[in-house]
Amino acid sequence: MNLPKIHSITKKILxxxxxxxxxxxxxxxxxxxxxxxxxxGGEWYNAFCHFMGTYYIVKVxxxxxxxxxxxxxxMAIWLAIENKRARPVGYKKPTRSKTHRGSKVQMWTxxxxxxxxxxxxxDFYFVKIGWVQGKYMAKSEDVVTLKTIQPEAFxxxxxxxxxxxxxxxxxxxxxDDKAVLEAASLEVEPDFYHKAREKFKILxxxxxxxxxxxxxxxxxxHGFPAIFQTFGLYNYKYGKAIEVLGQVFNWVVCLMFTxxxxxxxxxx
Amino acid sequence: xxxxxxxxRQENARAKGHFETYPIDGISPDCSFLEMLDILNEHLxxxxxxxxxxxxxxxxEGICGxxxxxxxxxxxxxxxxxxxxQLHMRKFRDGDEIWIEPWRAKPFPVIRDLxxxxxxxxxxxxxxxxxxxxxxxxxxxxMIPIPKHAADMAMDAASCIGCGxxxxxxxxxxxxxxxxxxxxxxxxxxxxxxxxADRVRKMVCKMDELGFGNCTNTYACEAExxxxxxxxxxxxxxRQWIGALxxxxxxx
Ligand code: HEM
Ligand code: SF4
Ligand code: FES
Numbered sequence: 285m286n287l288p289k290i291h292s293i294t295k296k297i298l299x300x301x302x303x304x305x306x307x308x309x310x311x312x313x314x315x316x317x318x319x320x321x322x323x324x325g326g327e328w329y330n331a332f333c334h335f336m337g338t339y340y341i342v343k344v345x346x347x348x349x350x351x352x353x354x355x356x357x358x359m360a361i362w363l364a365i366e367n368k369r370a371r372p373v374g375y376k377k378p379t380r381s382k383t384h385r386g387s388k389v390q391m392w393t394x395x396x397x398x399x400x401x402x403x404x405x406x407d408f409y410f411v412k413i414g415w416v417q418g419k420y421m422a423k424s425e426d427v428v429t430l431k432t433i434q435p436e437a438f439x440x441x442x443x444x445x446x447x448x449x450x451x452x453x454x455x456x457x458x459x460d461d462k463a464v465l466e467a468a469s470l471e472v473e474p475d476f477y478h479k480a481r482e483k484f485k486i487l488x489x490x491x492x493x494x495x496x497x498x499x500x501x502x503x504x505x506h507g508f509p510a511i512f513q514t515f516g517l518y519n520y521k522y523g524k525a526i527e528v529l530g531q532v533f534n535w536v537v538c539l540m541f542t543x544x545x546x547x548x549x550x551x552x
Numbered sequence: 553x554x555x556x557x558x559x560x561r562q563e564n565a566r567a568k569g570h571f572e573t574y575p576i577d578g579i580s581p582d583c584s585f586l587e588m589l590d591i592l593n594e595h596l597x598x599x600x601x602x603x604x605x606x607x608x609x610x611x612x613e614g615i616c617g618x619x620x621x622x623x624x625x626x627x628x629x630x631x632x633x634x635x636x637x638q639l640h641m642r643k644f645r646d647g648d649e650i651w652i653e654p655w656r657a658k659p660f661p662v663i664r665d666l667x668x669x670x671x672x673x674x675x676x677x678x679x680x681x682x683x684x685x686x687x688x689x690x691x692x693x694x695m696i697p698i699p700k701h702a703a704d705m706a707m708d709a710a711s712c713i714g715c716g717x718x719x720x721x722x723x724x725x726x727x728x729x730x731x732x733x734x735x736x737x738x739x740x741x742x743x744x745x746x747x748x749a750d751r752v753r754k755m756v757c758k759m760d761e762l763g764f765g766n767c768t769n770t771y772a773c774e775a776e777x778x779x780x781x782x783x784x785x786x787x788x789x790x791r792q793w794i795g796a797l798x799x800x801x802x803x804x
Contacts, residue, residue: 291756291757291760291793292726292756292759292760292764292765292766292767293756293767293789293790293793294793294797295766296766296767296768296790297790297794363766363768366765366766367723367724367725367726367765367766367768369658369763369765370657370658370659370724370725370726370763370764370765371656371657371658371724371725371765372658373656374656375622375625375653375656376558376560376571376651376653377622377624377625377651377653378625379625379626379721379723379772380624380625380626380630381625381626381627381721381772381775381776382772382775383721383723383770383771383772383775384769384770384771387723387768387769387770388723388770390768506769509769510768510769512787513769513783513786513787513790514769514790515790515791515794516787516788516789516790516791516792516793516794517787517791518783518784518787519784519787519788520705520782520784523784
C-alpha cells in the first residue's frame, strides 16, 4: 500500500504539536481536578464542569481535542510503519547503543493510554453524553421553582439529594432520581464531584487510575523533551535546561492527578 | 588472542545471505579490527577455505568513513567516537564471540558480504548540499566576519565523514544526523545561508524519497557517531525546515 506524501519532518511536527496541545490540556485538566479536593459538596468543581459542558468555545475545543488525539495517534502510527519499512532486513544482534529508551515504548504507552481512556470515559465522559449512567445534579434555583409548580417532585428531590455548601447545586441523584426529576421537566446534568468522590473510594479503581498516570508519565517523559527537539528549540545553550523543564512539566501534571485521586481515597 | 567470528556472507545484492562462523587464533591485542579481518582473509585464501570476506575500507585512520561494520550490536564496535579501523582487539576479551553485520537500511543495500552501497548519501548531497556559486580564489580570512562560536559549530558539523553509522544505529534507519550535519555546516556560515531554505527543502525531500526512516528522537545516532556530531544539528535541521515551510532562509 502506498501512503500519501507528507514530508517526514512535517509529520513529526504534527505529532509534536498535537502532543503538545494534548499535554497542555492535561495540565489544565489536572489543575481543575484539584477542585474535587474541596469539601464544598461540589460547589466549585460542578460549576466548572457546568461551564465546560455548556460554553460553546469549550465545545469547539472538545472536538479539537478528540481530533488531536486521533490525529496524533494516526500520525505516530504512520511514522512507525514507515520506520519499519526503512529497515526490511534487521540485525541479528540486538542494539547495544546508548539511546533514549523512552522513544521505543512510545507506541506501547500510547496504546495503553488509549485503553485507559476507554476506562476513564466509561467512568465520566460517557455519563455526560448519556451512554452510561452515573451521578446527577440540578441547579438549586430550578429545584426551588419546582416547589411551587410540582411540590411532590420538590419533596422527592430534597429527600434524594445532598445539598452543596452554598446551595447552587443539588447533587448526588442516581439514575432513578434522574428519571423522576426529568419527568417533572427539571434539567438534570452529571454530578462529577460526587461521582469522582464515589469512584476514588474504591481500591481497584484507584489502582487502575494510578496505573494510568504512570503510563502517561512514561509517555510524556520522552514526549515533552522531544517536542523541543522536533521544533528545533534544542540548542547548545539551553538544551539541558529545556530537558529539565519538560520533566518538571511532566511531574507536575502527573502528580496533580495522583494527589487528587489519593486525596479522595484517603479522605483528605 | 582467540575469537569466534560470526560474519554475514552474501554473494551479491540479490543473493540470500547467511552467517558463517570462523574461529581465529593468535591475534595480537594491538591488532586493529580491520587487520584482524585481513589476517582472517589471508587464512581463508591460503587454506582455500572460502572467498575472502569483503569489507569496505580506505584510509584506516578514521577520516574516510568507509569502514562501516556493525559489531556485536554497535556500529563501529563497542567504543565511543571511533570508526571500525580505530577499534583494537584489546577492546575485546580473549575467547569472545564477535558478530559482524553490514549496515542495515533500505537505502543501503548490501552489495557483497559486509559492503553496502552508500551512494544514497551522495544523492542527498547532490540534491542540495552545496553552494551553487563559483567561489573564486581564496579570500582573506577576515574579509567576511564570522563569530567564533558559529565557526566552531560549523566546523564540528563539517567533521561528518558520511560513514552512515547514524543510519545503521537508528532504530528507524533515519539519516537525520547526517543531513542535519550537512545542512548545519553550510547554514551556519554567511556563504551558505543564502540558499539555506532551498537546500533544506531539496535535501529532506531526497532523504524521504530514498526511503530513510523518520526521526523519533532516540539519539542512537549521536551515541554512535564516530565524529561525535551532536543532535543539536538535528534540531537545527528541524528549525531550518520550519523556516523553509514559510519560505524563509533562516539566520542561525
Ligand atoms: C493524553 C494523550 C497523549 C499525550 C498528551 C501525548 C503526547 C505526546 C507527545 C508530547 C509526544 C512527543 C512528540 C514528539 O516526538 O515531538 C508523543 C509522541 C508519541 N505519541 Fe503520544 N500522546 C498522547 C496519546 C497518544 C496515543 C493515544 C497514542 C496512540 C498510539 C500515542 C502515540 C505516540 C507515539 C507513537 C509517539 C512517538 C512519535 C515519535 O517519537 O516521533 N500518543 N505523544
Ligand atoms: S553524522 Fe556521524 S555517524 Fe552520521 S554519517 Fe556523519 S560521521 Fe557518520
Ligand atoms: S577506513 Fe577510513 S575511516 Fe575507517
